[in-house]
Amino acid sequence: GALVYQYPRRTICKSGTSMRMECQAVGFQATSVAWYRQSPQKTFELIALSTVNSAIKYEQNFTQEKFPISHPNLSFSSMTVLNAYLEDRGLYLCGGQGAGQNTLYFGAGTRLSVL
């Protein structure tokens, strides 16, 4: 079956520092990877959609300068939260989708706490 492994599961960083999270697709080729943030208030926001061999599309209020994403092949994607502050806290989820598929397979999420 299709799975997405996401790590780390939890991380704590000091305010102003950066942290990186990674996703590994297993059992399918992740042609596109979507990164989401689920905030403490439970809103579920799309950060960006990355498609191999295409430009990464960031949603309003999210930028490459703050959330740089790497998607070098069909099984791996990473995202970094640069200069993390309190408002960046939440559960970050990656979802992988194969070409022609209509299902997004989610990782278990990376919970970011900022001190």
Add this chain to the structure above:
Amino acid sequence: QQKVQQSPESLIVPEGGMASLNCTSSDRNVDYFWWYRQHSGKSPKMLMSIFSNGEKEEGRFTVHLNKASLHTSLHIRDSQPSDSALYLCADDRGSALGRLHFGAGTQLIVIP
């Protein structure tokens, strides 16, 4: 402003009862609606999708769609405690590799 609105925010139903969850999009370009379920501490898992007007049934789960009003609903009959979870609705703007926009979810609690 969220483009996908879900209601209610939370719902408590007795075991064996019917749970009805609602979702409305504000984007006329929507092609598909998706329902995902997220158990506490777990990743969201896809439940059902719908793109045609009408209803679609899979076991105890039924999804309705009214494209004119961009409204979809999820109904769970004979609810079980294991159905307790956050139910997320997402719309898909129809590109080949769509960007799903999720609502804030409905927290369902099924009481034994």
